[in-house]
Amino acid sequence: MSSAFKPEVTAFCCRYAVYSFAEDMEALARAGFPDGVKVEQISCSGRVDVVRLLKALENGADGVYVVGCEEEKCHNMAGSQRAKKRVEYIKDVLSQLGMEPERVEMFFMPRGDEARFIEMAREMTGKVMALGPSPLRGR
Amino acid sequence: MIVAERKPIKEIISMISGLRKILVLGCKGCVTVCSAGGEREVEILAAIIRMDRKKKGEPVEVVERTLVRQCDPEYLDLLSDTIGQFDAVLSMACGVGVNFLADRYPKTVVLPALNTKFYGVAEEQGVWSERCAGCGDCILDRTGGLCPVARCSKGLFNGPCGGSVNGKCEINPDIPCVWQLIYDRLKDLNQLDKLDEILPAKDWGVSPHGGPRKIVREDLKI
Amino acid sequence: MKSGSNLEKVLTGGQFAVTAECGPPKGTSAEAVKRKGEMLKSCCDALNVTDNQTAIVRMSSISGCVLLKGLGVDPVMQMVVRDRNRIAIQSDILGAVALGIRNMLCLSGDHQKFGNHPSAKGVYDIDSIQLIQTVKRMRDEKKFLNGEDISGEVPLFIGAAANPFADPFEFRVRRLAKKIKAGVDFIQTQAIFDMERFLRWMAMARDEGLHEKAYILAGVIPIKSAGMARYMAKNVAGITVPKEIVNRMTGAKDAKEEGIKIALEIIEQVRAIKGVHGVHIMAVAWEDIVPVIVERAGLMPRPTL
Numbered sequence: 001m002s003s004a005f006k007p008e009v010t011a012f013c014c015r016y017a018v019y020s021f022a023e024d025m026e027a028l029a030r031a032g033f034p035d036g037v038k039v040e041q042i043s044c045s046g047r048v049d050v051v052r053l054l055k056a057l058e059n060g061a062d063g064v065y066v067v068g069c070e071e072e073k074c075h076n077m078a079g080s081q082r083a084k085k086r087v088e089y090i091k092d093v094l095s096q097l098g099m100e101p102e103r104v105e106m107f108f109m110p111r112g113d114e115a116r117f118i119e120m121a122r123e124m125t126g127k128v129m130a131l132g133p134s135p136l137r138g139r
Numbered sequence: 140m141i142v143a144e145r146k147p148i149k150e151i152i153s154m155i156s157g158l159r160k161i162l163v164l165g166c167k168g169c170v171t172v173c174s175a176g177g178e179r180e181v182e183i184l185a186a187i188i189r190m191d192r193k194k195k196g197e198p199v200e201v202v203e204r205t206l207v208r209q210c211d212p213e214y215l216d217l218l219s220d221t222i223g224q225f226d227a228v229l230s231m232a233c234g235v236g237v238n239f240l241a242d243r244y245p246k247t248v249v250l251p252a253l254n255t256k257f258y259g260v261a262e263e264q265g266v267w268s269e270r271c272a273g274c275g276d277c278i279l280d281r282t283g284g285l286c287p288v289a290r291c292s293k294g295l296f297n298g299p300c301g302g303s304v305n306g307k308c309e310i311n312p313d314i315p316c317v318w319q320l321i322y323d324r325l326k327d328l329n330q331l332d333k334l335d336e337i338l339p340a341k342d343w344g345v346s347p348h349g350g351p352r353k354i355v356r357e358d359l360k361i
Numbered sequence: 362m363k364s365g366s367n368l369e370k371v372l373t374g375g376q377f378a379v380t381a382e383c384g385p386p387k388g389t390s391a392e393a394v395k396r397k398g399e400m401l402k403s404c405c406d407a408l409n410v411t412d413n414q415t416a417i418v419r420m421s422s423i424s425g426c427v428l429l430k431g432l433g434v435d436p437v438m439q440m441v442v443r444d445r446n447r448i449a450i451q452s453d454i455l456g457a458v459a460l461g462i463r464n465m466l467c468l469s470g471d472h473q474k475f476g477n478h479p480s481a482k483g484v485y486d487i488d489s490i491q492l493i494q495t496v497k498r499m500r501d502e503k504k505f506l507n508g509e510d511i512s513g514e515v516p517l518f519i520g521a522a523a524n525p526f527a528d529p530f531e532f533r534v535r536r537l538a539k540k541i542k543a544g545v546d547f548i549q550t551q552a553i554f555d556m557e558r559f560l561r562w563m564a565m566a567r568d569e570g571l572h573e574k575a576y577i578l579a580g581v582i583p584i585k586s587a588g589m590a591r592y593m594a595k596n597v598a599g600i601t602v603p604k605e606i607v608n609r610m611t612g613a614k615d616a617k618e619e620g621i622k623i624a625l626e627i628i629e630q631v632r633a634i635k636g637v638h639g640v641h642i643m644a645v646a647w648e649d650i651v652p653v654i655v656e657r658a659g660l661m662p663r664p665t666l
Contacts, residue, residue: 298490299527337539
């Protein structure tokens with residue numbers, strides 16, 4: 001099964017952190033960004049709300065992650081710290097539903113660090129690969 | 140306000156087990172203010188329920204709705220046309236709302252999604268604490284405006300017990316000893332002599348211990 | 362005489378009183394109570410029987426008192442307001458008097474959260490001061506709290522606790538005054554280790570003339586081990602154990618002997634304080650040391666009245 005499994009992952013990314021490179025997805029892919037990761041830009045990671053994360057999972061995403069500014073250097077003060085708390089909330093929900101809390105993660109990155117951005121996507125894809133498909137997938 | 144918090148997801152899931160069509164019903168009153176059962180929380184809980192059923196491969200239809208209040212008949216009446224189609228209403232109001240729904244719709248299964256906690260305040264973002272116990276006979280004029288019925292772990296009326304240490308309650312160092320607070324405040328107000336008076340045994344007959352309470356205001360009745 | 366109890370006689374007779382404590386068993390053994398009673402009866406004037414102390418279910422105080430009474434001990438029935446409402450309290454008082462109990466200690470009680478049934482509903486219908494008022498009214502006016510008449514006498518010597526080591530310190534004497542105003546005859550204090558603070562509290566009590574309105578018995582807990590000293594210092598709200606005492610216990614070759622010495626020093630010091638009318642020795646799980654301490658403190662033999 002795992003050989004045929006292609007993880008579908010949604011990344012909610014702080015526009016401020018990624019705008020310098022994330023407009024050109026083709027270039028990103030050439031640089032090694034894994035396919036299967038859908039990037040959704042948001043004005044600030046602090047704007048991502050619990051419902052949006054839950055709905056991505058509900059709609060069958062195998063993994064979801066949020067990318068925000070480094071904790072102490074958030075463009076909007078505490079936006080990425082708030083995002084982290086929401087990710088923790090979703091982790092708790094997943095555990096209570098008997099799903100793997102690792103299907104949702106929070107990442108912090110320095111503004112414009114494309115290499116780190118790609119690395120995170122690969123890390124998340126790898127993690128989800130190991131977990132296997134979401135139990136909600138295709139249902 | 141009335142402060143509540145959502146029940147553990149597992150408890151809610153088991154409560155609605157086997158039900159196919161559920162109305163998740165929020166309230167725009169107190170529970171919206173304390174982020175337990177407003178529009179947003181309805182949306183979250185509905186998504187959680189759908190995820191659970193998807194995972195189990197059990198179909199469910201979850202309808203989301205939030206009323207202005209669940210403690211006034213005029214708003215509950217808005218449900219009269221549609222409520223019959225649901226297997227259950229999962230109310231995200233406080234216990235008052237759940238009760239009133241059950242009173243109003245005798246043929247509908249009504250379930251609580253929240254645990255109703257207390258009459259309290261928002262100390263800061265994300266922190267609520269109790270201030271009033273609804274005992275029915277307010278004594279705050281005697282205690283500097285701070286309530287020992289609601290805020291003393293033993294509900295003492297005549298000063299702190301022997302467990303008050305450094306301003307904290309013996310049962311939990313995170314809980315302030317309200318009698319220390321009362322003492323400090325009356326001292327600041329130059330009213331310490333109020334504490335020398337012995338407050339007599341309280342009339343609990345006007346509290347919940349006296350049976351369910353009711354107020355009738357003839358001047359307001361139509 | 363308000364009650365005619367031995368304790369009342371000793372105190373009104375101007376003698377320095379000795380009381381001790383008997384914790385009833387977590388079970389049904391009358392022998393367990395009697396063993397402690399036999400051990401302690403000759404070295405104290407009255408023996409307190411605790412009422413579900415630390416909110417752990419034990420044999421009731423009232424039945425422990427009756428068992429002690431059978432041995433010729435003068436029991437002090439402790440009663441907490443945590444577990445009974447005013448109906449049960451007054452009913453138990455009537456029964457206690459009928460069974461020959463003549464002393465009663467009115468307490469709030471440790472919060473149920475500390476005990477072995479932490480999910481219990483705490484009653485706290487009335488507080489300890491209102492309990493004192495209730496008993497006094499029953500005794501002096503022969504009336505229940507609601508004003509109805511009681512048939513028969515309610516001869517009880519009324520006690521209460523006082524804790525000079527809790528906060529706010531300045532309120533502690535005011536609270537003692539309230540208890541006296543409510544009708545208390547004797548006071549048993551929390552265990553004293555911080556003598557400086559106790560002296561200040563007693564001085565404030567004397568300034569108010571309170572030492573002449575109630576008999577104050579100073580609380581003494583013999584410390585059995587360094588671990589116990591550290592535990593009390595750290596974990597027991599409302600008990601202050603100064604560092605020097607913890608150090609003495611820790612440094613001692615014979616910890617038990619050191620504990621006895623500390624208790625004897627405290628007894629000697631409190632005997633010299635004007636307004637202290639006796640000692641109340643609470644040897645928790647170390648009851649057999651009480652006769653030794655009382656003997657070595659020079660408080661034997663106890664008066665027979």
